[in-house]
Amino acid sequence: xxxxxxxxxxxxxxxxxxxxxxxxxxxxxxxxxxxxxxxxxxxxxxxxxxxxxxxxxxxxxxxxxxxxxxxxxxxxxxxxxxxxxxxxxxxxxxxxxxxxxxxxxxxxxxxxxxxxxxxxxxxxxxxxxxxxxxxxxxxxxxxxxxxxxxxxxxxxxxxxxxxxxxxxxxxxxxxxxxxxxxxxxxxxxxx
Amino acid sequence: xxxxxxxxxxxxxxxxxxxxxxxxxxxxxxxxxxxxxxxxxxxxxxxxxxxxxxxxxxxxxxxxxxxxxxxxxxxxxxxxxxxxxxxxxxxxxxxxxxxxxxxxxxxxxxxxxxxxxxxxxxxxxxxxxxxxxxxxxxxxxxxxxxxxxxxxxxxxxxxxxxxxxxxxxxxxxxxxxxxxxxxxxxxxxxx
Numbered sequence: 001x002x003x004x005x006x007x008x009x010x011x012x013x014x015x016x017x018x019x020x021x022x023x024x025x026x027x028x029x030x031x032x033x034x035x036x037x038x039x040x041x042x043x044x045x046x047x048x049x050x051x052x053x054x055x056x057x058x059x060x061x062x063x064x065x066x067x068x069x070x071x072x073x074x075x076x077x078x079x080x081x082x083x084x085x086x087x088x089x090x091x092x093x094x095x096x097x098x099x100x101x102x103x104x105x106x107x108x109x110x111x112x113x114x115x116x117x118x119x120x121x122x123x124x125x126x127x128x129x130x131x132x133x134x135x136x137x138x139x140x141x142x143x144x145x146x147x148x149x150x151x152x153x154x155x156x157x158x159x160x161x162x163x164x165x166x167x168x169x170x171x172x173x174x175x176x177x178x179x180x181x182x183x184x185x186x187x188x189x190x191x
Numbered sequence: 192x193x194x195x196x197x198x199x200x201x202x203x204x205x206x207x208x209x210x211x212x213x214x215x216x217x218x219x220x221x222x223x224x225x226x227x228x229x230x231x232x233x234x235x236x237x238x239x240x241x242x243x244x245x246x247x248x249x250x251x252x253x254x255x256x257x258x259x260x261x262x263x264x265x266x267x268x269x270x271x272x273x274x275x276x277x278x279x280x281x282x283x284x285x286x287x288x289x290x291x292x293x294x295x296x297x298x299x300x301x302x303x304x305x306x307x308x309x310x311x312x313x314x315x316x317x318x319x320x321x322x323x324x325x326x327x328x329x330x331x332x333x334x335x336x337x338x339x340x341x342x343x344x345x346x347x348x349x350x351x352x353x354x355x356x357x358x359x360x361x362x363x364x365x366x367x368x369x370x371x372x373x374x375x376x377x378x379x380x381x382x
Contacts, residue, residue, distance in 0.1 A: 028278065029304040030253075030267040032260040058250035059269065062221075063257040069223040070258075076221040078250065082292065087219065101273065113220040 001041050001175040005188055007034060008154070008176055014184045018128075018156070026153065027060035027125055035067040038175060042123065042151040043071035045173045049148040051121045053077060053114060055140065057096075057107060057132055060125045064153060068123055077114060079107040079136060088112065092142040096135040099128070107135050111143070118145035127152040127174060130161025137170070149173060157189050192232050192366040196379055198225060199345070199367055205375045209319075209347070217344065218251035218316055226258040229366060233314065233342040234262035236364045240339040242312045244268060244305060246331065248287075248298060248323055251316040255344060259314055268305060270298040270327060279303065283333040287326040290319070298326050302334070309336035318343040318365060321352025328361070340364060348380050 013021040025031040051072050056065035057079045065076045080087055091108040098105065114120065122136045133150055140147045147170060155162050155174035165172045177189040204212045216222040242263050247256035248270040256267045271278055282299040289296065305311065313327045324341055331338045338361060346353050346365035356363045368380040 023278070023301065024303070028268065028271065028301055030257055030260070030269070032257060032264075032267065035257065036261070059253060059271070062250060062253040063267070066221055066223060066226065066254040066257055067261075069221070070227070073223075076223065076254070077219065078221070078254075080219065080250070087214070110214065110219055112215070 001037075003037055004034070004153070004176050007031075008186055012186060014181045014186060017181065018159075020154065020156075020178065020181075020186065022125075022154065030063045032067070035063055038064060038153060039068035039071050041175055042068045042121075042173070046121055046149050046151065047072075049121070050119050051148055053118045053145075054121050054123055055079065055109070055114065055136055056123050057081070057136060061123060064125060065123045068151070072121070075113075077109060079109050079139060081105050081107055092139040094135040094138040094142075097131050099131075107132075107139065109139050109143075114140065114143040114145050116144035118143070119148045120145050121148055122150045123152075124150075125153045126156070127154075127161050127165075127172070128156040128159040130159075130165055133161065133165060151175075154178065192228075194228055195225070195344070195367050198222075199377055203377060205372045205377060208372065209350075211345065211347075211369065211372075211377065213316075213345065221254045223258070226254055229255060229344055230259035230262050232366055233259045233312075233364070237312050237340050237342065238263075240312070241310050242339055244309045244336070245312050245314055246270065246300070246305065246327055247314050248272070248327060252314060255316060256314045259342070263312070266304075268300060270300050270330065272296050272298055283330040285326040285329040285333075288322050290322075298323075298330070300330050300334075305331065305334040305336050307335035309334070310339045311336050312339055313341045314343075315341075316344045317347070318345075318352050318356075318363070319347040319350040321350075321356055324352065324356060342366075345369065 088110040149171040152174040155177045157177040179189040279301040340362040343365040346368045348368040370380040
């Protein structure tokens with residue numbers, strides 16, 4: 001998705017060997033026009049799959065999933081990372097290790113909001129090692145719903161999360177795939 | 192906002208003396224059509240205020256703020272509750288006590304994304320004691336931007352957060368104000 005790649009080149013910042021900061025438009029400040037382009041593109045790629053629900057994980061995924069859901073005309077469910085009095089006791093749970101935060105946390109989804117008749121599209125901002133995606137897949141599998149695909153805004157192609165998911169036969173669609181960082185610049189995969 | 196009140200009466204659940212669960216459409220599963228009605232209504236109420244930025248707090252506020260931002264055509268910034276390698280070092284910070292989670296946490300916004308020329312609209316899902324709203328106001332004040340108003344989806348009118356904010360002269364617009372819970376039912380304020 002050229003529009004997104006151009007934005008990453010203009011406003012993304014590479015830090016160290018493996019961090020791409022896109023907090024000016026994707027995961028701290030949010031450019032809503034860009035979100036709409038992203039939402040339309042996910043709809044193009046998954047519109048034939050009879051999606052009934054979009055699943056994401058708090059916090060950065062929520063903006064992407066909610067805007068995209070307008071095109072799919074389905075509800076969003078976001079997995080919660082924290083305990084809260086507002087969450088039901090009866091939940092699907094999984095564990096996710098976060099490299100950026102260097103800790104393992106539980107994610108939870110109330111059993112009310114995904115069921116065995118759902119066709120679920122998982123959306124998230126980043127895919128690197130695939131830990132969050134696998135936690136969400138685990139939750140969908142517990143609910144006996146179908147994982148119809150995974151839509152990712154930015155995939156770090158030099159980490160193995162995407163490859164492992166595709167090797168399992170999952171339809172992973174990433175709108176920008178980073179091949180490598182070179183001298184502080186982003187180099188995208190050719191296709 | 193009658194459409195929202197009707198939805199709360201249909202799908203909200205009162206628990207105990209002070210909890211209203213709206214996780215089926217607002218803060219766990221998200222009804223995107225309802226979000227759009229909410230976004231339009233906030234725009235109606237604040238469109239004369241030359242808003243340049245919408246500020247909210249992760250996680251539940253993000254969906255509301257992002258959908259509303261489509262009508263205002265401005266960026267969203269969401270305050271972060273957790274430490275992350277993805278957040279700049281140079282941030283505005285405040286502390287917020289959460290009754291639902293029974294703990295105090297820091298909220299942070301990168302100094303890059305709010306400045307003294309911004310007219311900020313603060314949006315959130317709930318207003319009860321006003322702790323989160325005051326934390327966000329504190330951050331806007333540190334940035335020397337203007338707090339042009341606060342838009343709330345559901346205000347618990349029987350707690351004093353809204354009154355205290357309005358007493359300070361802040362334009363607080365709540366789309367549904369709950370007067371009380373009576374025998375497990377929601378009673379809205381008359382106006």
